[in-house]
Amino acid sequence: MFQKEVILNKALKEKMVGVGLRTEHYSRLEESLETKVDFFEALTENHMNSAGRPLKILEHIRSDYPLSFHGVSLNIAHHSGLNYSYMKKVKELVTPFEPMIVSDHLCWTGAPESNLHNLLPFPYNEETLDFLVGRVNEVQDFMGRELVLENLSAYFDYKESTMREWEFLALLSKRSGCKLLFDVNNIYVNSQNQKFDPHTYMDAIEPESIAEIHLAGFTDMGDFLFDTHSKPVFPEVWELFKKATEKAPHAPTLIEWDDDIPDFDVLEGEALKARAIISEVHGEA
Amino acid sequence: MKLKELQEDFLKGILKNKLPKSIEKTMLPGGSLDLEGCFNTYRNDYTARLSSVLGDNFESLWTILGDKEFFEMTLKYIEENPSRLYDLGEYGNELPSFLKDHEIAYLSELASMEIEFRRLFNSEVEEAVDPKVFANLEDPTSLKMIFTKKHFLFQSKYPLYKIWEKRGDNSEESFSQIEWVPENCLMYKSTDTVQVMFLTNFQASLFLNLREQLSLGDALEKYPDAPGEEVSDLFSRMVSHSLITTIS
Numbered sequence: 001m002f003q004k005e006v007i008l009n010k011a012l013k014e015k016m017v018g019v020g021l022r023t024e025h026y027s028r029l030e031e032s033l034e035t036k037v038d039f040f041e042a043l044t045e046n047h048m049n050s051a052g053r054p055l056k057i058l059e060h061i062r063s064d065y066p067l068s069f070h071g072v073s074l075n076i077a078h079h080s081g082l083n084y085s086y087m088k089k090v091k092e093l094v095t096p097f098e099p100m101i102v103s104d105h106l107c108w109t110g111a112p113e114s115n116l117h118n119l120l121p122f123p124y125n126e127e128t129l130d131f132l133v134g135r136v137n138e139v140q141d142f143m144g145r146e147l148v149l150e151n152l153s154a155y156f157d158y159k160e161s162t163m164r165e166w167e168f169l170a171l172l173s174k175r176s177g178c179k180l181l182f183d184v185n186n187i188y189v190n191s192q193n194q195k196f197d198p199h200t201y202m203d204a205i206e207p208e209s210i211a212e213i214h215l216a217g218f219t220d221m222g223d224f225l226f227d228t229h230s231k232p233v234f235p236e237v238w239e240l241f242k243k244a245t246e247k248a249p250h251a252p253t254l255i256e257w258d259d260d261i262p263d264f265d266v267l268e269g270e271a272l273k274a275r276a277i278i279s280e281v282h283g284e285a
Numbered sequence: 286m287k288l289k290e291l292q293e294d295f296l297k298g299i300l301k302n303k304l305p306k307s308i309e310k311t312m313l314p315g316g317s318l319d320l321e322g323c324f325n326t327y328r329n330d331y332t333a334r335l336s337s338v339l340g341d342n343f344e345s346l347w348t349i350l351g352d353k354e355f356f357e358m359t360l361k362y363i364e365e366n367p368s369r370l371y372d373l374g375e376y377g378n379e380l381p382s383f384l385k386d387h388e389i390a391y392l393s394e395l396a397s398m399e400i401e402f403r404r405l406f407n408s409e410v411e412e413a414v415d416p417k418v419f420a421n422l423e424d425p426t427s428l429k430m431i432f433t434k435k436h437f438l439f440q441s442k443y444p445l446y447k448i449w450e451k452r453g454d455n456s457e458e459s460f461s462q463i464e465w466v467p468e469n470c471l472m473y474k475s476t477d478t479v480q481v482m483f484l485t486n487f488q489a490s491l492f493l494n495l496r497e498q499l500s501l502g503d504a505l506e507k508y509p510d511a512p513g514e515e516v517s518d519l520f521s522r523m524v525s526h527s528l529i530t531t532i533s
Contacts, residue, residue: 073371114367193315224316
């Protein structure tokens with residue numbers, strides 16, 4: 001069995017920092033599990049259909065670290081019904097690992113007959129809010145655990161939106177009981193693309209609704225900021241992170257890096273920067 | 286515009302590479318993007334993501350075709366085969382039939398090899414019969430064997446595995462070293478890794494008969510001139526490489 005007791009104590013004593021588990025680092029971690037991070041986050045879909053190395057690496061890591069799972073295919077905001085066979089697979093995969101968090105995105109990703117494999121926005125209004133509250137409850141009932149949903153980067157909004165993204169998120173969390181994965185990079189990217197003050201966004205979210213914080217790097221495309229997860233965290237995002245960790249000291253922080261993935265040491269270095277900021281904000285030596 | 290209509294129109298637009306009028310009317314682009322630019326951000330991301338997955342999943346095809354031809358091929362494939370999957374690791378499973386008429390005759394078979402390799406890589410190792418059991422058999426000819434399901438036998442006119450092995454290596458030298466002869470390549474999962482065993486034509490044929498659960502004796506009756514050395518070589522490799530999971 002996993003050392004759950006130790007892990008819970010660790011979570012209580014420290015503000016955890018973790019990194020996303022990526023294939024590029026499997027060999028490094030198979031060789032040695034000695035790292036300076038507190039937890040790893042696995043991309044759910046990368047491990048769902050494998051009894052081979054992708055599953056073994058989770059077992060290996062879980063022997064020393066807590067795990068969280070982060071999915072991209074729940075498709076919770078699509079108008080058609082939820083995909084129960086997908087959710088069943090997620091449940092079967094994650095349950096043995098006793099994950100601290102199981103999350104996905106507040107978005108739609110395509111239709112059952114054609115998955116666009118992208119995190120797509122939808123209009124923020126009363127109609128979609130009612131719809132999503134029902135959906136969240138359905139997922140939580142089936143999974144038997146709290147759902148954590150991430151705010152996404154979007155490169156457009158809809159004329160049908162009657163409220164801002166942060167208002168929608170706050171109401172959704174309040175009415176459904178779901179928790180939020182607070183992606184600070186996405187907040188910054190959206191604030192620049194959609195021209196709003198990121199602090200207004202952050203102020204609107206109740207601290208207790210934040211279950212986790214994500215950090216990543218974007219790419220400046222000239223005419224917009226693109227959420228590529230291919231660079232180190234930008235200084236502007238580190239600044240916002242100070243506010244996020246001050247607001248939600250209980251929430252673990254994760255560094256995501258999905259493209260042009262560097263050596264593990266570089267990723268670990270970003271996690272250590274996050275830890276240093278957490279210590280600074282909370283006045284720890 | 287209702288959510289259903291909006292999502293259906295957006296999706297159709299991405300798949301057909303055309304910004305629908307209905308979406309044009311509702312979309313408020315971010316940054317300094319115009320409507321087309323904003324829509325293309327999503328359209329390009331869709332094709333780039335699937336092309337990149339095909340590149341990862343079919344690296345040997347990419348090596349053979351080169352960048353230009355490979356990505357032209359992936360665009361056509363993506364257009365004809367929208368993803369129905371949530372696990373992109375399985376995207377491209379229709380490539381062997383998509384490539385069956387390609388001028389490079391072995392390309393379709395090579396795509397199958399990539400798929401089977403991935404299937405084996407992701408599979409669990411089955412428990413094999415202990416080699417010591419075979420040492421004590423009184424009459425091996427009556428033996429019927431069940432093989433691990435985690436195997437695939439490629440019988441090709443082309444040296445498929447040797448081509449596949451060169452994936453990622455674009456040097457002409459590398460390919461000039463390949464001897465273009467037919468190949469019987471048995472790919473199987475053992476001790477956590479995918480392994481390969483080459484068989485002679487006779488061994489491949491015998492293996493297929495044994496896989497149909499003919500006893501060793503009955504299978505050998507089909508080959509009056511069976512080369513004894515090849516029989517014992519095949520048998521000893523099947524035992525030592527943990528390919529046999531049940532015997533009767």
